[in-house]
Amino acid sequence: MFTILPIKGYIDQIDGFNCDGISAGLKPSGDKDLGFIYSSTPCDVQAIFTENKFQAAPLKHFLQYEENFKTNFVLINSKNANAMTGKKGIEDINTIFKALPFELLNPIMSSTGVIGNPIPIQKIVDGAKTFDLKANSGENLSKAIMTTDAYSKTCMYEVKLENGSSFKIGAVAKGAGMINPNLATMLCFICTDANVPSEDMKEALKINSETTFNAISVDGDTSTNDTVMLLANKKSNAYEKEAFIEALRLVMHDMAMLMVSDGEGAKKAVAFEVINAVSKAEAQIAAKALSNSLLVKTALFGEDPNFGRIASTIGASRITCSEETLVISYNDIVVYNKGEICFDDIQEAKASKVLKEDKFKVVCDIGLGDYKFTAYGCDLGYKYVEINADYRT
Secondary structure, eight states, X not given: OEEEEEOSSOGGGSTTEEEEEEOOSOSTTOOOOEEEEEEEXXXXXXXXXXXXXXXXXXXXXXXXXXXXXXXXXEEEEOSBOOOSOHHHHHHHHHHHHHHOOSOOSSOEEEEBSBTTSOOOHHHHHHHHTTOOTTOBOHHHHHHHTOSSOSSOEEEEEEEEETTSOEEEEEEEEEOSSSOOSSSOSSEEEEEEOOOOOHHHHHHHHHHHHTTTGGGBOSSSOOOSOOEEEEEEOOTTOOOOHHHHHHHHHHHHHHHHHHHHHTOTTOOOEEXXXXXXXXXXXXHHHHHHHHHHOHHHHXXXXXXXXXXXXXXXXXXXXXXXXXXXXXXXXXXXXXXXXTTEEOOSHHHHHHHHHHHTSSEEEEEEEOOSSSEEEEEEEEOOOHHHHHHHHTTTO
């Protein structure tokens, strides 16, 4: 048995981890744009990355290390993705780390921002030289890694085990646009003092990514820098596999939901539940099709409970389905029931009321099997276009 309790605070509350964020002049606004995570003892590290074929230089740099390497330092910058920068992008990362006056073990860099610009080496070096590796400001770090985010994204949990021992796990993340399944477009750094084996870290990340980061969509785009990184310094000496997997799931789910709720310009976070499909794969296909559909997203923005867009998207996904078995509901308001249109004035008014809420679910019962999957999405409106039309400026 174990107990998992949410706690207030940032990752610097986890024993052995320090972090901070500063302004290095990368953002013209003068806002914070450079941060770090430091561990007083070497950490095991595991990560999953974007499936975009054009992976950014920081990802390539990470993958040059031997498998199951340890690290004590992660450097994170916003405003510049260091993507599509070729071999020089990797060389620039090495140049930055060589210039820093710290004892670094297999240092890691992570970047987010505009694709296709050389990284500003000197600004990053000059800024990083001012770091106090004993700093404890998770709040500053959370702000430093933001791009178009409306708010910072963090969470913390304490896990108490039956034998009386305990460990902590928490995360800091950014992500608001270019969010799509196959790893949402974002950066997420998860820290723990659990005494978790490296192989269990890898397994837990893989298990939990399917229903969290790989189940959300803002705009259907997948970027070049997507990263979920798990760092474990093992200082608590406490560990129980089942408890760790569940705690990690909660952390990853929290971060994924914060991202989809913060979709650029979004006002609504929506769960698309596909149930009773003929296979898990088909449930996933349909749910993700709904979370990605521009027609569905714009209907949500207009608060229009047009079930025709839902049905059309399911059919277009080409899963096994039938008009005679399909049931579509907004929360518990049924609008289509196995060939019967329930969309009269009364039901439409009830469904419209659901769509005015900030959070709700669209339930699609395929009626042909026993498998289910939930994908998460948001509405898409004018603000998204405004943000992305002038993103570089």
